[in-house]
Every structure is written in C-alpha cells, then in structure tokens.
Amino acid sequence: MKESKEFDRWNDLKKQINLKEEKLFQEREVWWMNFGKNVGFEISGKGNQFLRAGIILQKHNKHTALVLPITSKDKSNSKFHIKIVYKGKAFYISLTQSRVLSSKRFVRKIYKVSENNYNVIMQNFLDHLKTRTQH
Numbered sequence: 001m002k003e004s005k006e007f008d009r010w011n012d013l014k015k016q017i018n019l020k021e022e023k024l025f026q027e028r029e030v031w032w033m034n035f036g037k038n039v040g041f042e043i044s045g046k047g048n049q050f051l052r053a054g055i056i057l058q059k060h061n062k063h064t065a066l067v068l069p070i071t072s073k074d075k076s077n078s079k080f081h082i083k084i085v086y087k088g089k090a091f092y093i094s095l096t097q098s099r100v101l102s103s104k105r106f107v108r109k110i111y112k113v114s115e116n117n118y119n120v121i122m123q124n125f126l127d128h129l130k131t132r133t134q135h
Contacts, residue, residue: 010037023106028118032107095128
C-alpha cells in the first residue's frame with residue numbers, strides 16, 4: 001500500500017512540475033532533479049520532491065537532456081558506476097540508468113564537473129553502451 005501512495009504523490013507532483021518554467025542548463029552540470037517514483041529496479045528520487053542528483057551528459061535542445069543519476073551509496077566495486085568526488089565526498093554515477101529528462105525537472109544546479117572529468121564519464125558511458133551483456 002505504501003508503494004501505491006508514493007505513486008499517487010509522484011503523480012500529483014508531476015502535474016505541478018509540468019507547469020514549471022524550463023531551466024537554462026549546460027552539459028557537464030550536476031543538478032538536483034525530480035527523478036520521480038519509478039518502476040521495479042529503475043532508480044527513483046527521494047523525499048517529498050523525489051529528488052536525486054544527476055549529471056547532464058548531453059544537451060539535446062533547450063528543453064531536454066540525456067542525464068545520468070548519481071547515488072551516494074558506495075558502488076566502488078561496481079563496473080556500472082563511476083566514482084566522482086565533490087567537496088571531499090565520494091559519489092557514484094550510474095551508467096545503467098540513463099534517461100532523457102525535461103529541464104522542467106531540474107530543481108537547482110549543484111556544480112559543473114571539469115571538462116577532463118566529463119570526458120572520463122562520457123568515455124565510460126560509451127564503453128558501457130558498447131558492452132554486451134552475457135546471458
């Protein structure tokens with residue numbers, strides 16, 4: 001039942017987000033974003049606003065971007081995550097949970113990663129896309 005209420009809360013919030021102004025953004029920026037309540041093993045946001053940090057990997061246009069979510073859970077042993085450090089704390093970018101988001105979901109810019117770090121993230125993401133899962 002708790003799960004159903006979270007979906008209802010997310011649906012109400014999503015209606016409000018749709019009315020918001022779009023944000024100005026650039027590639028390499030890390031933002032707090034309304035990721036929402038997602039299905040199964042899809043990564044969701046947390047709290048009342050369903051927030052999660054995400055990095056803008058590719059700007060498609062002024063309305064949408066390809067985003068990778070970020071977690072603070074230690075994923076140092078995972079080949080599907082890239083470690084980044086911000087203000088002395090480790091965070092992990094999920095390579096498997098990419099998605100296109102509207103800039104209306106962007107809440108607040110946190111910072112912009114260096115071009116060098118961005119290139120490492122992008123190369124890891126592209127390598128991940130090239131890797132085939134063995135069944």
